Every structure is written in C-alpha cells, then in structure tokens.
C-alpha cells in the first residue's frame with residue numbers, strides 16, 4: 001500500500017516512542033483501518049498543539065490541594081476552668097459511702113483529715129489559673145513555687161474558647177458542642193473529647209447532673225428537638241452506642257454500657273458486639289445514657305470522690321431515613337462521638353494503691369498515648385518529612401480513634417483544669433502539652449466525607465482539562481473508581497451483617513479517604529503535566545527564536561558568499577585580461593630587462609656573446625638587425641621626465657660654461673622593414689651594438705656617464721662611409737665596451753681619431769646593412785648625442801641630446817681622410833635649429849632657438865623654461881659640415897628622415913667648439929663639466945608625445961622622396977603606427 005508521508009513541518013518535533021504495544025482490537029480501531037484498495041486516503045489532520053490552552057492555564061504554585069487554608073480547619077481546643085469548690089463539698093466527696101467502690105488501700109492522705117481540711121481551705125482561697133478572655137488564660141504558680149523555683153506566670157492563648165470557672169453548662173454546650181451538633185445534623189461527623197486531670201470536671205462537663213445537665217443530654221435534646229424551620233419532623237432515626245475501655249491486669253478490655261451490654265472486642269478499629277440502641281426521642285436517649293452512667297466504673301480517689309476509672313465513648317449515629325422515596329444523603333453514616341476520658345492522676349497526690357494504682361497507670365498511659373498521637377500529628381503537619389508515628393497502636397482508645405488522631409476526621413478538645421494552687425502542676429502540665437494541639441489542622445474533612453458527591457459535582461471544564469492531560473482513560477478510571485467506591489460502600493453496607501452503624505462507618509470512611517487520596521494524586525499529576533507543558537512550550541519558543549537568528553545569519557553568510565563569488569569572477573576576468581595582455585607585460589618586462597642589460601656589462605657580454613674587443617661587424621650587424629625593434633621598446637622605460645629635469649639642472653649649472661644640452665633621440669627609424677614592431681622578437685635584441693653607417697671621414701666618439709651604465713656612441717666618419725657604434729660603460733669604469741667598431745672609449749679618447757683601417761668596416765657591407773641609425777655622442781663632461789638614422793646611407797637623421805657645445809667641440813672628432821680639420825658647418829634644422837659650425841681647426845656649433853614655422857605647430861614642450869625640447873628633423877642637409885657635406889650628401893639618402901628631440905640650453909647659443917688640436921689635449925683638461933647623456937631610446941620615448949612622425953616623414957619623403965622610397969612608404973607608415981601604438985600602450989600601462 002502506498003502511503004503518503006505527512007508533510008514536513010519546519011518546526012515539528014519528532015517524538016520516538018518505545019515499541020508500540022499490541023493494542024486490543026477495538027471497534028473504533030477497526031473502523032479506522034484503511035482498506036488496502038483505498039488510494040484516496042488522506043492524511044488525517046494532526047491536532048495542533050494546545051498552546052493557547054496551556055498558556056491560559058494558571059498553574060498554582062503549590063500543587064498540593066491540601067495546602068488550601070480555606071478548606072482546612074484547625075483542631076478546636078476549649079478550656080474550662082473548674083471552680084474552686086468549698087471545703088464542705090470536698091469533705092462530702094470524701095465520705096466513705098461515696099467511695100464504696102474504691103478499693104483498698106485507701107488514700108493515705110486520709111490519715112490526717114485535719115491537715116487536708118486546712119489545705120483545702122487554702123486552696124479555695126487562691127486560684128492558679130484565671131481566664132484573661134475567651135481565648136487566653138494566665139497560669140500563676142503558687143507563692144511557694146514562685147519564691148523557691150522562681151516560676152513565673154504563664155499565659156496560654158489561642159483557645160477556641162475559654163470557659164471560666166463561673167461558666168455554665170449551657171454556655172459550654174452552646175459555644176462548644178452546639179456547632180458540632182449542628183454539623184452532625186447536617187451530615188458532618190465529629191468528635192468531642194475531654195482531657196484533663198482527675199477531678200477537673202470532665203464528667204461533670206459531659207454528663208452533668210440532673211439539675212445541670214451536661215453537653216450530652218443537651219445534644220440529645222437538640223437532636224430530637226423538632227425542626228420548626230422545616231415544618232415537619234425529620235425523617236431520621238438515631239442510634240446510641242456507649243462503651244468503655246477499662247484496664248485489667250493483662251491489658252485493656254471493652255465493655256458495652258448499654259443495657260444488656262457485655263465485654264466487647266476490637267478488630268481493625270471495629271468493635272464487635274457493640275450495641276447501637278436506636279432511640280426515637282430524647283427521653284429514650286437520656287434513659288440509655290443514665291443506664292450507661294450507672295454501669296461505668298468509677299472509684300473514689302483523693303482527687304475525686306467519684307473518679308472515672310475508664311474511658312467512656314458515646315456514639316450518636318444518624319441512621320439513614322427516606323423522604324418519600326428519596327435518599328437523604330446527609331443522614332447517612334454520620335457519627336457524633338463524645339469521649340469522656342479518665343483524668344490523669346498523680347500517684348503522690350491520689351495515693352492509689354493496688355487496683356487503683358493499676359487503673360491509674362492505665363489511665364495515665366491512655367492519656368499519654370492520646371497526647372502522643374496528637375503531638376505526632378502536629379509534628380507531621382509541621383514537617384511532612386517526619387513520619388506520622390503509630391502511637392495509636394498502644395491503646396484501644398487511640399486505635400479506635402485513629403482517624404481522628406491522624407487528622408482524617410474532625411474533632412474538638414475540651415481541656416478541664418482545676419484552678420486551685422494545689423493543682424498548679426497538673427494544670428501547667430496539661431496546658432503545656434495540650435495547648436499546642438490547637439495548631440493541628442484537619443484538611444478537607446468535609447470533602448473527604450462527601451467525596452462521592454464531589455466527584456459527581458466536578459465541573460465540566462475540569463473534566464475536559466483532565467481529559468486533555470490525563471487522557472480519557474484517566475477520566476474513565478476515575479469514574480470507575482467512583483463507581484467502585486459507590487458499589488463498595490453499598491456492598492459493605494449490604495454485606496454488613498451487623499446492623500450496627502458504627503461497624504459500617506469505619507470502612508466507608510476509609511474508602512472515601514482512599515478515593516480522596518487518589519483524586520489528590522491525580523490533581524497533583526495534572527498540575528505536574530501542566531507545568532511540564534508550560535516549560536516545554538517556553539523551551540520551544542526559545543529554540544524558535546534561536547532558529548530565526550541562525551537563519552538570519554545563514555542568509556547573511558550566503559549573501560557574503562555570493563559577493564565573494566562575484567569578486568572572484570571579476571578577478572578571474574581581470575586575470576584573463578592580464579594574461580591576454582601577457583605579451584605586452586612580457587614585452588615590458590623584456591624592456592626592463594633590456595634596460596638592465598644595458599646597464600650591466602656582464603649581461604651584455606652574455607647577450608652578444610662578444611666582448612668589446614671581440615666585436616665583429618658582421619655579428620654586430622646581425623645584432624643590429626634584431627635591435628631594431630628593441631630600440632623602439634627600450635624607450636618607455638626611460639621616457640619619463642627625469643632626463644628632462646636632469647637636463648634642466650644640467651643646463652642651469654652649466655650656463656656659465658656655455659654648455660648646451662643636446663639630446664637627440666631617433667624615435668622612429670623607418671628606413672627598414674625591420675623596424676616594424678614585433679614584440680616577439682625582443683628577446684634577441686642587442687641594443688648595445690648598432691651599426692648604422694660609416695661616417696666617411698671622422699670619428700665621433702665619446703663616453704657618456706650616467707648614473708648607471710654609461711652609454712656612449714661613437715660615430716666614425718671615414719671617407720665616404722659612416723661608422724656608427726655604441727659602446728657601454730659602467731660608471732667610473734675606464735674600460736667602456738664599444739659595440740660596433742671594436743674600439744674602446746679610451747682608445748678613442750686617447751687617439752681622438754680612429755684610423756680607418758681599424759675602425760672602418762667594409763663600406764659596401766655597411767651600405768647593405770639595414771640599420772640606418774647614426775648616433776653622435778659628443779663630449780667628455782658634456783656631450784652631444786646625435787643619432788642619425790639612415791637607410792641606404794642617404795639622408796641621415798641627426799638626433800642629439802643636450803650637452804654643451806664646448807664639450808662637443810672637445811669631444812667631437814670628425815675626421816676625414818680627405819678634409820681633416822676642415823671647418824665644418826653643422827646645422828641642425830629643427831624647431832630650435834642647431835647650427836654647428838666648425839672651422840678648420842675646430843668645430844663650432846651654433847644654436848638658434850628659433851622654431852621653424854613648419855614644426856612650431858607640433859611643438860609640445862613648453863614646460864621647461866630654459867630648455868626647449870622640440871622635435872627636430874635633422875638631416876645632414878641641415879646639419880652642414882662644410883668639409884664633408886658633399887660626401888655626406890652622396891651617401892645619405894635624402895628621403896631618410898628621423899625625428900629627433902633636441903634639447904638645447906638657451907644660454908648656450910654660442911658655443912665655441914675647440915679645435916681639433918685642442919681636442920687632442922682634451923683629456924689633459926683638469927676641469928670637465930659633468931656629462932649626462934641619456935640613451936637615445938630613452939630620449940626617444942620621453943618626448944614621445946611631441947613627435948609627429950607621420951607628417952614629417954611624409955613630408956620628408958615627399959620632399960626628398962624618390963621613387964625608391966615610394967615603394968616603402970606604406971611600410972614606414974605602418975611601422976610608425978605600430979610604434980606609436982606600442983608606446984601609447986606602454987605609457988598607459
């Protein structure tokens with residue numbers, strides 16, 4: 001069978017029970033069985049948890065119903081003070097006739113009647129106990145005790161009522177017995193017991209005299225008194241049973257005091273053989289009582305001429321009667337008991353001997369046990385942990401009165417005391433021990449007695465609540481118990497062979513008591529379950545709040561996780577982009593490595609595989625073929641403002657020295673296809689070696705000092721061919737590495753002139769070389785760096801970096817085989833036209849800070865005050881060297897153009913270049929200005945934005961353009977664009 005699982009509830013609690021028992025097949029269970037073919041079975045609705053009902057319930061703090069003070073009743077304790085009797089009365093009491101029943105030996109106190117008489121007179125004079133009010137008395141010790149033992153007066157209060165010595169029998173009845181009688185008539189059982197020393201008036205209070213009847217005759221009169229209010233005589237019948245418990249040598253025995261009574265026996269608080277004499281009127285009752293009094297054992301003692309020697313119990317039972325077929329529940333099994341106890345005696349005082357002494361011991365023992373039972377009950381009620389002692393087992397009286405002494409039935413006590421000083425000890429002993437009994441409580445005595453009616457009178461709401469928490473079974477059990485109790489009670493009554501009411505009373509009360517106990521337990525369990533449910537609900541509510549908080553935290557963490565994921569994705573994207581640009585980064589890194597390589601001498605050797613001395617032109621040429629792009633890439637690293645600022649400072653500091661800084665950077669060498677940018681080819685660059693062209697006649701070499709490795713460019717002009725070389729030298733190193741011609745700087749400086757045989761490279765080979773860059777590096781301390789790019793030896797482009805002219809003159813050594821020391825007029829046509837003129841003995845360089853109109857618009861270097869950085873398109877046409885113009889024109893391609901940045905110090909307009917002879921002696925000059933020459937690539941990229949490559953190249957191409965270069969026009973343009981893009985991209989990155 002396919003069953004559907006109930007829908008999951010997020011806040012449901014699964015409770016696993018023990019393995020289920022096999023339930024009995026009931027009709028209801030069978031009706032709920034699901035047929036196998038039923039496919040449309042729906043999940044029964046689970047009743048919701050009765051939270052509202054649980055929370056609306058008010059659980060009492062003390063679930064014990066017995067603690068309800070409203071339903072409890074304290075033991076009523078009355079005190080009656082016997083008046084001081086005149087001496088005559090005492091003497092009369094001591095009449096031997098009246099003491100006929102007393103046994104020998106007589107009271108020894110009788111031996112001196114005169115002394116007793118005197119003492120009695122004294123007693124009548126003083127009273128030790130006086131009633132303060134209706135509830136308290138003052139006990140005053142006699143004078144002798146006050147003086148000797150310093151005993152002080154004591155006040156006892158809290159009594160239900162204190163009957164003074166002058167109180168009447170009627171008053172006692174009305175205030176003490178009448179309420180009990182009324183309760184008895186209304187169906188409430190009760191008991192009244194007298195307790196006091198011998199001769200204190202117990203018997204007098206109970207029975208009285210014919211002239212002044214006691215409480216019993218008055219009760220009987222009250223019971224059989226016609227009820228005027230009801231308008232008709234009550235349909236009741238009462239029975240009276242009177243028996244006594246007297247002592248014997250082996251123990252106690254019971255005697256029925258009713259007429260024809262005999263010795264009785266007791267079994268489980270039930271007296272067998274006790275006659276219950278049904279009386280119909282007060283007269284019959286009084287007759288029965290009088291007969292009992294005659295049969296009661298009394299004796300004359302020194303304390304009382306007619307002292308009671310037994311415990312007398314009178315039970316007035318109300319027999320059930322019917323009102324026209326209806327049961328009168330109020331009259332069923334109601335008993336009013338009156339107990340006249342024998343007074344405790346002091347042997348010293350009574351002088352009892354023999355049988356009297358035995359009786360006295362029995363009386364004292366019974367009184368003591370009675371008191372112990374009440375004390376135990378009191379202590380048990382004070383501290384429930386203390387068990388209720390079973391003192392009742394020590395006497396027949398207490399066994400019979402067990403329910404009363406255990407607080408299960410309501411009772412009252414009347415204490416009788418004698419007010420004489422001689423009775424002070426008896427009085428104080430009684431008050432000290434019996435007055436605390438007034439704190440004994442009788443809880444729900446009436447509910448116990450009317451348990452049946454209470455169970456039937458349970459409200460419907462309470463039944464529903466009990467059904468919820470105790471289940472239907474509990475309610476059924478409860479009802480079953482009630483029925484059982486009812487049947488049990490009725491059965492006991494029916495099975496009772498003895499028609500006496502007293503025998504059936506005790507079991508019935510026991511059943512009611514048991515029912516009450518069960519009910520109390522159920523009530524307590526109900527309270528416990530309510531508390532549990534409330535606590536459980538509070539716990540669930542707290543867990544629910546915690547769960548909400550946890551869910552909120554989880555949601556927050558989830559959102560954070562999403563954000564982190566998005567960030568991760570973005571970072572991945574960026575990483576991919578970076579990877580995609582990895583070539584550029586790699587390119588950049590290569591460029592950085594390149595710069596480092598330039599500054600590292602050893603690195604250079606590794607890259608080239610050549611030392612300076614091992615330089616080979618062919619290899620240099622090969623390297624130059626790979627260095628074309630590298631020249632384009634090394635620039636971004638040095639294309640910053642640092643060189644410019646250095647130039648500014650340099651120019652300022654060298655104004656007086658007529659120095660000018662010329663910085664020429666060949667930015668774009670477009671004379672060859674190899675200058676097309678290809679970043680993948682950067683790894684094999686060799687920027688140190690550049691062979692551009694052979695200078696036809698002169699060498700221009702100089703060492704440059706930088707902060708790091710020094711790059712200097714040596715241009716050798718040999719006849720009709722250029723030799724362009726670049727060597728590197730580290731700072732403070734005198735062994736620069738020359739690349740391109742195989743000559744070191746020292747050789748160049750020392751000789752100032754390179755022999756063609758040594759430096760010259762095969763002219764034809766050079767002409768075929770694709771690299772067309774010529775860099776002229778001039779100056780010892782100050783240098784002029786000129787880079788000339790040329791393709792096919794036509795129209796070299798001059799690019800210079802700022803150095804003073806004097807140094808230029810000193811450093812430049814342009815020698816030609818043909819026209820050595822001829823005056824050379826070098827003119828740089830640029831925005832700041834530089835004209836270097838050189839006479840025969842020396843070269844002179846003139847700087848004209850005049851911007852050409854053609855390039856003024858593209859000039860973009862207004863920042864520096866003393867430095868004008870412009871793009872210079874220098875050709876050998878504009879750079880006129882008189883002595884070799886012709887040769888150079890023959891060699892240079894007019895169409896070749898190089899954009900140069902020329903930074904010129906304004907103050908160095910006129911520079912007298914030293915003669916060649918002076919130049920020979922230049923190393924001997926003590927003072928040399930500092931030289932600072934940046935590499936051509938750095939210069940190139942620093943002023944990158946100022947370049948106007950395309951236009952000028954186009955113009956120059958057009959101006960000098962021959963048909964030969966028209967074919968390469970497209971390539972050059974693309975190369976420039978590629979270079980431009982590359983530089984732009986690197987600058988942004």
Ligand SMILES: Nc1ncnc2c1ncn2[C@@H]1O[C@H](COP(=O)(O)OP(=O)(O)OP(=O)(O)O)[C@@H](O)[C@H]1O
Pocket residue numbers: 081082083165196197198199200201202203204205304306307308309341342343344416
């Ligand atoms: N309130 C009273 N007014 C007048 N006389 C009283 C009062 N109480 C007691 N008496 C008298 O005191 C005497 C002793 O009383 P009673 O026999 O009742 O004492 P008791 O306590 O019963 O003594 P016991 O315990 O020995 O029987 C009786 O003669 C009685 O008449």
